[in-house]
Amino acid sequence: MTAAAPAPLDFYFDFLSPFGYFAASRVDALAARYGREVRWRAFYMRGIMQERLGQTRPFLEVPIKGDYYRHDVPRMARWFGLPLKSGGLANFISAHACRAFWVIHDHDPALAKRFAWEIFEWHHARATPPNTPEQVAQAAANVGWDVAHGDLALAVQQPAAKVRLRDETDAAAEAGVWGTPTFIVDGEVFWGADRLYLVEDWLRRGGW
Numbered sequence: 061m062t063a064a065a066p067a068p069l070d071f072y073f074d075f076l077s078p079f080g081y082f083a084a085s086r087v088d089a090l091a092a093r094y095g096r097e098v099r100w101r102a103f104y105m106r107g108i109m110q111e112r113l114g115q116t117r118p119f120l121e122v123p124i125k126g127d128y129y130r131h132d133v134p135r136m137a138r139w140f141g142l143p144l145k146s147g148g149l150a151n152f153i154s155a156h157a158c159r160a161f162w163v164i165h166d167h168d169p170a171l172a173k174r175f176a177w178e179i180f181e182w183h184h185a186r187a188t189p190p191n192t193p194e195q196v197a198q199a200a201a202n203v204g205w206d207v208a209h210g211d212l213a214l215a216v217q218q219p220a221a222k223v224r225l226r227d228e229t230d231a232a233a234e235a236g237v238w239g240t241p242t243f244i245v246d247g248e249v250f251w252g253a254d255r256l257y258l259v260e261d262w263l264r265r266g267g268w
Contacts, residue, residue, distance in 0.1 A: 152189035
């Protein structure tokens with residue numbers, strides 16, 4: 061009897077987060093070393109913050125925490141070896157990009173990953189927040205989205221795309237996700253790009 065393939069690792073992210081950008085650069089290679097696939101799962105972090113966590117104050121306005129964030133993000137970028145030229149938290153509403161991810165994913169999950177990385181780079185490495193449907197569609201075209209699959213700029217504004225993102229966000233919350241990035245492997249939840257070393261330890265040991 062052929063042994064069952066190991067369960068995939070779920071990678072939950074919102075494009076807004078630079079920590080999601082950092083994690084996206086390494087998660088697939090890490091999982092592959094242990095024979096695992098990665099399911100990339102975009103969700104809308106602002107929805108969870110407001111509806112699930114009751115947080116309405118802009119993150120950077122929180123005393124001490126905001127100052128730490130401003131110091132930590134460049135430090136983490138250096139550690140991950142990634143360029144950082146952020147478009148800023150307040151300047152990016154990621155809903156269109158997150159909706160587009162799922163539209164693309166339903167056609168081609170591999171292309172959706174390439175699109176996700178393109179969006180991460182637009183915002184976090186080029187300081188060009190892809191806010192509009194047209195910008196999101198251009199990012200998709202850059203990585204191979206064929207207009208024969210449909211008008212992406214139009215698709216992300218349709219009720220179906222909005223409902224899909226809300227459903228994915230609700231599913232993420234139900235799975236225990238409250239921050240971005242989050243990794244779930246074998247039912248174990250890890251939050252934060254700096255937890256990748258714990259994810260690897262889990263994969264290497266096969267649990268604890």
